[in-house]
Amino acid sequence: MFKKLYSLAINTLYPDNFTCNFCGDEIFDDDGTATCDNCKNTLPFVSGNICNRCGDVIENQAKYCEFCKHEDKIFKMNRSVFLYDGAIANAIRNFKFDNQKFWHVCFAYYLFKAYHQYNYDCDIICYVPMRKNRQKARGYNQSELIATLLGKLLNLPVSYENLVKKKDTKNQVDLNFAQRKQNLSGAFSVNDKSEFKGKNVLIIDDVYTTGSTLTNCAEALKKAGAKNIYCLTVAHAHQKN
Numbered sequence: 640m641f642k643k644l645y646s647l648a649i650n651t652l653y654p655d656n657f658t659c660n661f662c663g664d665e666i667f668d669d670d671g672t673a674t675c676d677n678c679k680n681t682l683p684f685v686s687g688n689i690c691n692r693c694g695d696v697i698e699n700q701a702k703y704c705e706f707c708k709h710e711d712k713i714f715k716m717n718r719s720v721f722l723y724d725g726a727i728a729n730a731i732r733n734f735k736f737d738n739q740k741f742w743h744v745c746f747a748y749y750l751f752k753a754y755h756q757y758n759y760d761c762d763i764i765c766y767v768p769m770r771k772n773r774q775k776a777r778g779y780n781q782s783e784l785i786a787t788l789l790g791k792l793l794n795l796p797v798s799y800e801n802l803v804k805k806k807d808t809k810n811q812v813d814l815n816f817a818q819r820k821q822n823l824s825g826a827f828s829v830n831d832k833s834e835f836k837g838k839n840v841l842i843i844d845d846v847y848t849t850g851s852t853l854t855n856c857a858e859a860l861k862k863a864g865a866k867n868i869y870c871l872t873v874a875h876a877h878q879k880n
Contacts, residue, residue: 657669657673658673659673659674659675659678660673660674660730660741660742660745661674661675661678661682661726661730662675662677662678664677670748671744671745671748671751672745672748672749672752673744673745673748674745678726681726682721682725682726682727683721683722683724683725683726683727684720684721684722685718685719685720685721685722685875688700688701689718690702690703690704690707691703691707691716692704692707692712692716692717693706693707693712693716693717693847693850693875694716694717694718694719694847694872694875695719695847695875695877695878696722696875696877704878705878706849706850706878707850710850710854712850712853712854712857713854713857713858713861713868714842714853714854714857714868714869714870715867715868715869716757716869716870717847717850717853717869717870717871717872717875718753718756718757718870718871718872719753719847719871719872719873719874719875720746720749720750720752720753720872720873720874721749721873721874721875722874722875722876722877723846723848723874723875723876723877724874724877727873727874728874730742730745731845731846731873731874734746734781734845735777735781735845736777738778740779740781740784742781743781743784743785743787743788744788746785746845746873747785747788747789747792748792749873750785750789750843750871750873751789751792751793753871754789754793754841754871759841759869759871760839761795761838761839761840761841761869762795762796762838762839762840763795763796763797763798763834763835763838763839763840763841764786764789764790764793764795764796764797764798764840764841764842764843765786765797765798765801765802765835765840765841765842765843765856765860766780766782766783766785766786766797766802766842766843766844767782767842767843767844767852767853767856768780768783768800768802768803768804768827769804770804781845782843782844782845783799785843785845785873786843789843789871795841798834798835800830801829801830801831801834801835802827802828802829802856802859802860803827803828803829803830804826804827805826805827805828825855826855827855827856827858827859828859829859829860829862829863832863832864834863835860835863835864835865836863836864836865837864837865837866838865838866839865839866839867839868839869840860840865840866840867840868840869841868841869841870841871842856842857842860842868842869842870842871843870843871843872844870844872844873845872845873845874846872846873846874846875846876847870847872847874847875847876848876849878853870853872857870
């Protein structure tokens with residue numbers, strides 16, 4: 640039944656002939672990810688032993704990475720499809736900063752697969768919000784675009800403009816682990832708590848780095864009465880353990 644519904648969704652939204660988003664080669668009978676077989680064999684998919692909490696690759700047989708062993712992330716778990724490297728890192732940068740909004744389709748379909756692969760069972764989807772001035776300058780929130788299509792594929796409601804970023808923060812890229820935590824502390828809040836109360840909530844974001852963003856979003860959702868919080872991210876910036 641799942642395979643039939645998946646095929647129906649793809650055939651309804653998209654035609655049969657595609658070109659690969661990554662290399663431009665022609666694709667027939669696409670699975671929605673707009674990725675040719677050759678690129679699927681070379682992209683940096685997350686594989687092997689991963690942290691039970693954040694989903695990062697662990698280079699031993701431990702259950703948790705060194706960060707999650709000592710940090711309470713609040714959310715139940717995050718899973719990422721790719722490592723933030725190579726063609727994936729380039730695609731995400733182009734998606735965020737070069738107006739290449741078409742990437743949201745590819746990424747939403749990969750997250751759709753991950754949702755079922757890891758047996759997620761959520762009631763509602765939200766996404767990491769941006770400050771309005773920053774979103775206006777960019778023209779869109781990349782995580783919102785992914786969440787919108789994912790909601791359609793999963794037949795789940797998407798919460799819009801309820802989880803909000805209420806204060807400006809420094810760019811996380813330039814900060815270390817401790818500074819990232821402090822930078823985002825108290826940055827997010829929920830306007831209408833009833834939308835999340837007692838529900839399993841799925842947060843969508845593009846890249847998982849230290850987990851500070853998702854942890855602070857999850858904290859706001861918990862305060863709003865969410866039951867459990869799960870996360871899906873396109874890529875994971877691998878932290879050496």
